[in-house]
Amino acid sequence: MRQLMDIAADARRAKYAVARLGTNDKNRGLLAIADALLANTREIIDANRIDIENGRANGLVEGLIDRLMLDEKRIAGIAEGCRQVAALPDPIGEVLWMRKTPNGLNIGQKRVPMGVIGIIYEARPNVTVDAAALCFKAGSACILRGGKEAFHSSMCLTRLMRAALAGEGLPEGAINLVEDTSRDSATQMMKLNGWLDVLIPRGGAGLIQSVVRNATVPVIETGTGNCHVYVDASADLEMAQRILVNAKCQRPSVCNAAESLLVHKDAAARFLPMAAAGLAPSGVSIHGCPRTRELLGDAVFPATEEDYGREYLGYEISCKVVDSLDEAIAHINRYNTGHSECIVTRDYEASQRFLDEVDAAAVYVNASTRFTDGFEFGFGAEIGISTQKLHARGPMGLTALTTTKFIIYGNGQIR
Amino acid sequence: MRQLMDIAADARRAKYAVARLGTNDKNRGLLAIADALLANTREIIDANRIDIENGRANGLVEGLIDRLMLDEKRIAGIAEGCRQVAALPDPIGEVLWMRKTPNGLNIGQKRVPMGVIGIIYEARPNVTVDAAALCFKAGSACILRGGKEAFHSSMCLTRLMRAALAGEGLPEGAINLVEDTSRDSATQMMKLNGWLDVLIPRGGAGLIQSVVRNATVPVIETGTGNCHVYVDASADLEMAQRILVNAKCQRPSVCNAAESLLVHKDAAARFLPMAAAGLAPSGVSIHGCPRTRELLGDAVFPATEEDYGREYLGYEISCKVVDSLDEAIAHINRYNTGHSECIVTRDYEASQRFLDEVDAAAVYVNASTRFTDGFEFGFGAEIGISTQKLHARGPMGLTALTTTKFIIYGNGQIR
Structure with a gap:
């Protein structure tokens, strides 16, 4: 089993490689992932069956079993989601503004990758692929931590995604799944300051509150709606x-x-x-x-x-x-x-x-x-709906997964 | 002594009133604050003298005494800072984009006030006024928690600012100082979820790390630079x-x-x-x-x-x-x-x-x-320099103290 700190170190190494990828490379990776999911539908369904059987044995209610379940149609839908992310405009590299200061500096603000994005979610194996695809297109490595009920499905999907990237000569370290599904690993992930640039919980109110209360890394709170x-x-x-x-x-x-x-x-x-x-x-x-x-x-x-x-x-x-x-x-x-x-x-x-x-x-x-939805608002995809006021508020598309840096062109200016 | 929860309740009440103020009203308040500081220079210096004397008695090093010290020139500088904030463009109300969806909804993203902003800082009394002025111009109420070494100075400045706002018929609850300078009050402030929309620490690495480690409210990490x-x-x-x-x-x-x-x-x-x-x-x-x-x-x-x-x-x-x-x-x-x-x-x-x-x-x-500085980058003022990647990165001007909301004009659309 890969330990969390090893995974964090892999993700950090990979983030520089992912950040340097051009749009065509990222899209090629996403299409390769879509193809791999379709070509290995049988393997995914077999892995998913273990989760379903464990879930039934552990008395999971039918609603949750249904969320957990993957069939040919759902897998095709997940693959199609990757193709849609490939079709979205690349948010990285846009210069939001640039102006010349009186002393001749050209100062601009440029959209750049976040670095390493953590996602904590529940027993929906489709999130494993959705989240990985969005983070990859946004130029960041991701560390995914799904619910233990979907462990075999998520492991299988992650293995296929990483192999698809490697097959294209792209950094497989871009996509990482936390293999330890204990509560400890979640808590440890919430405190990965210096390793995780942001942590996004996707799930019910209990999960979100736990992350908000315990995380010391920056968090984007998503989703409850009264x-x-x-x-x-x-x-x-x-x-x-x-x-x-x-x-x-x-x-x-x-x-x-x-x-x-x-x-x-x-x-x-x-x-x-x-x-x-x-x-x-x-x-x-x-x-x-x-x-x-x-x-x-x-x-x-x-x-x-x-x-x-x-x-x-x-x-x-x-x-x-x-x-x-x-x-x-x-x-x-x-x-x-x-x-x-x-x-x-x-x-x-x-x-x-x-x-x-x-x-x-x-x-x-x-x-x-x-x-209120990323697709309806024209963002093409959605990583969640932020209910906090920092960084992103409302449906979060690809740009919510990016940050900016100031770039300054000088010719010797001093203060 | 006003208790922290009473202060938080006052700030919440005031935030709606502050958010509704027009630009002219906010500028009028800022100019009134500048006038009040100049007109009451003597009173400020007297209050500051108590802090200086306490500091000397407690063996504060001269560098810190110097940061703490207010004289006529420094007070004039602080008042001038308020006038400069009044002269800045109002960030509130800007519609960043608006577009029409295929079903006829007009969806736009509008810049709006944050709500209640918390600032934790050290023994620099000028921050009391700088931070209050920026938050007020950004349409938010603030809760300030300064270092205990500057307590009398900050109390005096806060009293004058609140009276200046009240004198103009503006909500004095916009500006609040935490009167309990114990460590407990800082820790309690870091956990005011639901009351504070963001907490910004301004000061040395120790203060910033303490806030990052202990806060459950959203934080903007500022300032250490290697x-x-x-x-x-x-x-x-x-x-x-x-x-x-x-x-x-x-x-x-x-x-x-x-x-x-x-x-x-x-x-x-x-x-x-x-x-x-x-x-x-x-x-x-x-x-x-x-x-x-x-x-x-x-x-x-x-x-x-x-x-x-x-x-x-x-x-x-x-x-x-x-x-x-x-x-x-x-x-x-x-x-x-x-x-x-x-x-x-x-x-x-x-x-x-x-x-x-x-x-x-x-x-x-x-x-x-x-x-790397808000003035040099052309933002006119600065609340600090963010070294995190969420929400604001680099020098933070007025817009970093705002958030956005989506506004949607429909004519009966349903999904």
Whole structure:
């Protein structure tokens, strides 16, 4: 078994080689990886079967087994993802600006690779390839640490990716999987200062909190979303119903799904029955404030303080009638996780104030929160959705995996 | 004494008010602060005298007493700094890009305030005002935690700044000083997740390492600099001498001063005596490799492994003769702190490779490392120099104190 410090040393050596690769070389590597995954589908499925059998033996619930499972179609999808990353523009080398100072220095800011990127994730073997492909295209080496449930799948995928790079004469040390899946190895990885330039956790709230609490390396916090839809007094109520139903029901298990509905008191009597009717076919339970229950009756559970802060990730929603736009904004800023928030309105000032005053990565007027996504935003791919304010906020595409340096051309200047 | 959690709650309340201020309001506040500092110079000097007397009684060395000391001229300088921040362009509100997606959403990325910014610093009372002014202009509330040696000065400055804002009808809660100067309050501040959006340590290596190790809030690591000057085989040696002497001697106590000299073997015999002659008038001690000592004699101390990693911050320098550009780049990437690095060369390829392959915030061809500074780079002001790769790298101006949000204008779009 490769020890973590050996892996970190390999990744550091490889980072210089990866940083020097041109775009064509990186794309050639990504296409070779895609081909290797397709050519070795059988081997991947065999490795995955061990994980599935272990998972069943350990009583993993079917939902997790499904996330873990790889079949021909899914492997083809993962390979296609690599081809898509190859097709993206290379973020490296762009000079964001350059200007001449009065003493004749030409100072510019250039986009350069991060170095070594760590990713800690759970039992989704596809992340092993997605993350490796994005880091490679961004010119960085990566250290991946997946959940132990997907260990055999991730090992097999990593072996194939490294062999594909080596076969093209490219640095296989660009892609590294932590082979020790104990809790210790995760904790050790969070403290690899000087070796890891950034650590990105991808997974549930527990994993993310553990990384935020324990890491001493720089972290990008991703993903929990307590997203709100606020229906203003002036809203087009049919539009509001469509947006609410889409934001809540189209895929309730994801972080950009709505978890809370706020309704202006002047729209409540007309809109709340429409909301209930729209959510009923999907069997959504409503946890409402007293005014909601007055209007919708006892089928609505009483909302607790806790409900307003919950990310249900399922067919439940909290609901509150508010007296004003101010109350709506204050409620959102108190309970949200800084992810995605929506106002439905026809009022100009309300739209501008909501955009300005709501503190979140993505703020919508008259559109579903479900659009917060790297593909939908036109970034072509996504490594996660940042809910912190440093470095990257919202969907993170390739540029979020890069940094910048200042380059200075002089001809002998001194101070 | 205001408790830290009360201060955090005040700052959170104030952040919404500060974020809503227009540029004219913020500038009015900054000019009022400048006026208040000038009008109350006597009071500031009196408060400062208590710190100076306590410092002397506690045996503080003269260098620290000097950093701590405020007089009329220094206070005028601090007030002038506020006026300069007022004169800077407002970073808030800029839309970095906006584009229309195929389904008709207008998606843009807008620069917005960070929220609450924490600054931990040492016994320099001027930082109290500098940091508060920059955070205020950037639309954020701040929580300042200065060294206990400067407590009375910082309290007085903070009181005057808050009163100046209140006098203009602006939110005084924008500026907060931690009144508890125990170690506990610093540690508690590092773990204010959910209250602090970013924490920036400004000071020596010990302070910065303590924050990096203990903080669970997002941190921007600033400032230590083990900076190199590499004199290539093809260098204009007189230019190299000028740059070396400037980088080492012009102000050796700062992070962008050179700490190490690398010389290509083909230039060593001619250049090392020039280097020694240039450094001699300032009394710089050289810690050299065996080849350096062969050329310069026993006046050069033998360089240890530790010397190559040291930030002397004084009249000392390490020196190594290297066989090639590759060795120079590898040496720098091994020992540097990611701050500022310089090549002196006439060779085109060497200049390009050095710019590309050296991993640092600022990489120079033929200019002194001393230019790594927010004012010199044209940012108008500086909150520090980031040596990490997330969010901000190199000198941090006002924009480094901001974040972005995505704003989305729709007309009913759903997924």
